[in-house]
Amino acid sequence: MIITDTHTHLYSEAFDEDRDEMMQRALDAGVERFFIPAIDSTYTQSMLDLESNYSDNVFLMMGLHPTHVKEDYKDELAHVEEWLDKKKFYAVGEIGVDLYWDKTFLKEQQEAFAYQIRLAKRHQLPIVIHCRDAFDEVFEVLEQEKDDGLFGIFHCFTGTLEQAYQAISYNMKLGIGGVATFKNGKIDQFLSQIDLKHIVLETDSPYLAPAPYRGKRNESSYIVKVLEKLSSIYSMPEKEIAAITTENSKEIFGV
Structure with a gap:
């Protein structure tokens, strides 16, 4: 059984003390594919180091x-x-x-979002969307940018x-x-009303640990708890859900 974690910040400082052990726990649990989202330029080197150390399992994204x-967002977009x-x-x-923490830079956030969507289209890449307290604002940009080149994942859908x-409808999985638990x-x-062909699994580690680990540091091995929950929701064996969601991730990421 191959499990794919489509969203995990394995380069986070939260793992600096035990990264190799944490990775081994995930591999032992059947998690063989880790897709790594970017945050900003300060993390780029850590991401590259992670890819170098786990080249068979780690797949990087780039973005802001x-x-x-913030004020320097155009410099950050140039880095991307x-x-x-x-x-x-x-x-x-x-x-x-x-818009959960701060609404100061809403206009700039939407500008940066649209700009990066266009970068993704130029490179024929999927986008991975972060949306918090901002569904209307995210959908507004997606509506402007929708075409055959727009596809990706609506991360941490809540x-x-x-x-x-x-x-x-915007070609998003x-x-x-963990929120599902x-x-x-x-x-x-x-969730059972949504066809599994639209679903991928993720942890967002070190954040949003699933029950029974809620409130603790999340890690990729805990994705098995999400798999267990979806098995219950869809009345389907975990192995089958792992296979379908991994295929869905391959459709998106091309690997």
């Missing part, structure tokens, strides 16, 4: 995270563009809009059934992680 869109021209990445992400269908996560109540 919306919470890191430079690296996309320089080496192989598997997606532009994570990109999008986040919206309604209606919003799920809207995301899918839904990234399902939360008692108040809500998406578990309607």
Whole structure:
């Protein structure tokens, strides 16, 4: 059984003390494919080091995270563009809009989001969307940019059934992680109405650990708890869900 974690920050400082052991636990659990989203330029070298150390299993994205869109965002976008021209990445992400912490840079976040979507299209890459308290603002940009070149993953999907269908209409898979295991996560109540062909698995580690680890550091091996939950929701063997969601990830990332 091969499991794919489509969204995990393995380069995070949270793993500096035990990264190799954490990676081994994930590999032992059947997680063989790790897709790594970018945050900003300060993490690029750590991501490259991770790829170098786990070249058979780690696949990098490049992008500017919306919470890191600040006054210098154009410099950061130039960094993204430079690296996309320089080496192989598997997606532009994570990109999008986040209004949970701060609404100061909404206009700049949307500009950066649209710009990076266009970069992804130029390189024929998927996008990986971060959306927090910003579904309308994200959909506004997607509506402007929709065409045959737009596709990707709506990471950490936590919206309604209606919003799920809207995301899918823009050629997005839904990234399902620890939230599906939360008692108040809500998406578990309607997920069975969404065909598995639209679903990929993720952890977003070190964030959003699934039950029973909620509140602790998340890691990629915990994706088995998400798999267990989806097995229950879809009344389907874990092995089959792992196979379908891994195929879905291959469709998106091309590897």
